[in-house]
Amino acid sequence: MRFCLNVDHIATLRNARGESQPDPVAFALMAEQYGVDGIVVHLREDRRHINERDVRLLRELVKTKLDLEMAAVDEIINIACDVQPDLATIVPEKRQELTTEGGLNVIDNIKQIKNAIFRLHENDIPVSLFIEPDINQIDASAEINADFVELHTGHFANAILEEDIYDELEKIRIAAKHAKKLGLGVNAGHGLDYLNIKEFIAIQEIDEVSIGHAVIARAVFVGLEKAIEEMRNLISTKI
Numbered sequence: 001m002r003f004c005l006n007v008d009h010i011a012t013l014r015n016a017r018g019e020s021q022p023d024p025v026a027f028a029l030m031a032e033q034y035g036v037d038g039i040v041v042h043l044r045e046d047r048r049h050i051n052e053r054d055v056r057l058l059r060e061l062v063k064t065k066l067d068l069e070m071a072a073v074d075e076i077i078n079i080a081c082d083v084q085p086d087l088a089t090i091v092p093e094k095r096q097e098l099t100t101e102g103g104l105n106v107i108d109n110i111k112q113i114k115n116a117i118f119r120l121h122e123n124d125i126p127v128s129l130f131i132e133p134d135i136n137q138i139d140a141s142a143e144i145n146a147d148f149v150e151l152h153t154g155h156f157a158n159a160i161l162e163e164d165i166y167d168e169l170e171k172i173r174i175a176a177k178h179a180k181k182l183g184l185g186v187n188a189g190h191g192l193d194y195l196n197i198k199e200f201i202a203i204q205e206i207d208e209v210s211i212g213h214a215v216i217a218r219a220v221f222v223g224l225e226k227a228i229e230e231m232r233n234l235i236s237t238k239i
């Protein structure tokens with residue numbers, strides 16, 4: 001299971017004072033040295049954290065894989081087609097949200113997302129759709145030629161009761177198997193941390209996890225190298 005690090009919230013800290021430190025680009029390059037398999041950044045329309053300078057510099061400097069999370073809107077699609085990330089992950093965005101609250105509704109927005117995929121594919125950029133672990137959403141994603149799906153793990157991460165955790169994990173497991181059967185790459189992310197990852201790695205069909213907030217928070221206390229090492233060890237644990 002590959003481990004990609006989302007560095008959005010280094011940019012959140014940088015932007016807190018409108019200055020230049022800590023630089024998410026420098027942080028991402030250090031993370032690569034410490035063994036992550038890729039860097040994820042979410043260039044939001046409101047630029048609350050990652051900005052275009054970060055994305056363009058990361059494109060120049062990242063050696064592993066650059067996964068650009070983005071809304072399916074012309075402004076951001078144009079930037080993505082110019083920057084050429086290794087993967088474009090289309091995510092839903094709502095101004096008032098604190099963080100991403102759920103997966104894309106591919107079915108209800110099929111025309112807009114199909115157009116975004118077409119434009120990104122025209123520029124040789126593989127596309128992942130950030131969706132709920134839902135069979136119908138997976139079928140719709142395959143139908144419009146997505147290359148990957150990223151299964152939203154937020155409901156699993158936020159579940160408290162044992163039975164809810166089990167139910168959410170089963171939804172992800174079934175969805176991952178179905179997506180694999182359709183030939184889609186299967187990524188997952190949102191809210192994964194040092195505790196819930198232990199249950200998550202049992203799902204063999206997941207190719208890659210994107211983790212940000214929990215690792216950044218841990219790095220504040222133990223440093224980035226150790227935070228990455230600890231998560232890497234948990235993800236590599238033999239089941």
Ligand SMILES: CC(=O)[C@@H](O)[C@H](O)COP(=O)(O)O
Binds near residue numbers: 008041099189210
């Ligand atoms: C799509 C997703 O779950 C995250 O990668 C996303 O970046 C969350 O948004 P914030 O980083 O703005 O919290």
Ligand SMILES: NCC(=O)COP(=O)(O)O
Binds near residue numbers: 006192214
């Ligand atoms: N797509 C999920 C991601 O990149 C990181 O989400 P989180 O770990 O910050 O919740």
